[in-house]
Amino acid sequence: WLRAIADYDEALSLWGPGGGGQGGIGPNPFVLTYRGNAQAALGEYEGALADFRRSETLFAEVAKKDAVAGYRRIDALANE
16 A cells, blocks of 8 residues: 555656646546545545545536536527
């Protein structure tokens, strides 16, 4: 599990802001979830919970953006 956490840390650093790197798209919520699972397996519950909460926030942001994009498509079709 320690090696997995190190790999997830590296992956998150490559994604950019919020993940430790420069530029980029920010942390990947799937990687945060996987790292949280690895931390929980090691009994590192505070770190796991932090990753799960951040992941949940990011997934909600993506869902909101997808919904807004969908509404814009519908609006564009309705106003043709």
